[in-house]
Amino acid sequence: MITVPITSDLLRGVLDLEPTARGLMPHRLPAWARTQYDDPQLEMVDSQPSGVRLVFRTAATWIELDTLPTKRDYVGAPPRPDGVYDVLVDGRLFTQLTAPDGDVITINLMTGATETRDGAPQTLRIDGLAAVPKTVEIWLPHNETTELVALRTDQPVEPVPSGRRVWLHHGSSISHGSNATHPTGIWPALAAAQAGVELVNLGFGGSAYLQPFYARTIRETPADLISLKLGINIVNSDSYRLRSFTPAVHGFLDTIRDGHPDTPLLVISSILCPIHEDTPGPTGWNLEALAAGEIRFSATGNPDEVPAGKLTLAVIRAELDRIVAQRALTDPNLHYLDGRALYGEPDNAAHPLLDDLHPDAATHELIADRFTQHAFTAKGPFV
Structure with missing residues (x-):
């Protein structure tokens, strides 16, 4: 038995690896960025390793990974399924595992x-591996806080140089993977696999508000391709008015361009979300559904306030389109995609949003296919 040190060269999609009392916590934001926003929601989603995977080369016939998950139990809501670990061997799904125990945080949504x-x-054990050199990827749960405790094998392991282009994507809960059932089933991971690129997923559920530390993180992170999916959390939180939203977008793009002046950069607006197309935020719990044991959302804003500057998805899409068109006159590598091209009215009829805000697992596949077709083929911005 070989105990393998878990080091950053075995991990992808990680920007910081923090020692804890019991192991190592992979973070998708650097430590300096986390100090600038003392927010429980962001702390939670940053600790959920969406897109994070262990990658190594080995002839091992078995692998053991000790992890410490943190489960979240919402009072009155159905139990959340255990996070899934996808194990890929030479790019193909070999097995899926779960860690049923761990820390548990019980949350009362009402109070x-x-x-x-x-x-x-x-301890997760992967058995039955062929005794030949192979590349193993262990994708950590996209929706479950995960500490890495130990890694053991029966043969040595070595890091795997990628050599592929790095695609850095920033977005909110749909990019994070809400309602996807396993980590390689979130739409950014599916699109990255289809396009043959390395994913760095900076999708943070409920936490994408054009915060400056995101822009600085993107500026300082090596990337060959960058995409930004903007809009829904800004409406959810009712955090801007139109006259403050516009300079915030410009400032966000300016900061990224300081570090990536010529990198292909795709700005994507929100997919269709009927409750917020023409009704501003904030977004609230659907209390009637919550009383029935369902998690659903509702729009609580007043459409009559849109002329005074309140933001809806329709307003944000039009403004993002205008901003990108204006900047593209001097920035030919800047592009815009209307998110309704990934999920629009016909798709909502066939695959309605499960909780009125997030798509189901099949829709993640649909979004990935359409994004790949738009961004990575023909004359797409990432071709």
Whole structure:
């Protein structure tokens, strides 16, 4: 048995690896950025390793990974399924595993009260591997806080140089992977696999508000391709008015261009979300559904306030289109995509948003296919 040190050269999609009392916490934001936003929601989603994977070359016939997940139990809502670990061998799905125990945080959505119960690390064992050199990828759960405790094999491992283009994507919960059932089933991971690129996923559920530290993080992270999916969280939080939103977008793009002056950069507006197409935020819980044990959302803003500057998805799409067209006159590598080309009215009729905000697993596949066709083929911005 060989105990393999878990080091950054075995991990992809990670911008910081923090030592903890029981292991290592992969982060998708650097430490300096996390100090600038003391927010429980962002702390949670940053600790959920969407797009993060261990990648190594080995002739091992078995692998053991000790992890410590943190489960979240919402009072009155159906139990959340355990996070899934996708194991790929030479690019093909070999097995899927779960860690059923771990720490548990119980959350009352109505009051905001929380209670934490400590659990124990879990051992995931991958058996039946051929005794030949192969590339193994262990994709961590996209929707479950995960600490890495130990890695063991019966043969040595070595890092795998990628050599592929790096695609850095920033977005909100749909980019994070909400309602996808496993980590390689989120739409950015599916699109990256189709296009043969390395994904760095900076999709943070409920936390994409054009924060400057995101732009600086993107500026300082090596990337060959960059995409930004903007809009829905800004409406959810009712965090801007039109006259403040426009300079915030310009400033976000300016900061990224300081570090990536010529990198292909695709700005994507929100997919169709009927509750917020013409009704501003904030977004609230659908209390009637919550009382029935369902998690659903509703728009609580007043459409009559849109002329005064309140933002809807329709307003944001028009403004992003205008901003990108204006800047593209001097920035030919800047592009815009209307998110309704990825999921629009006909798709909503066939695959309605499960909770009125997030798509289901099949729709993640649909979005990935359409994004790949738009961005990576023909005259797409990432071809």
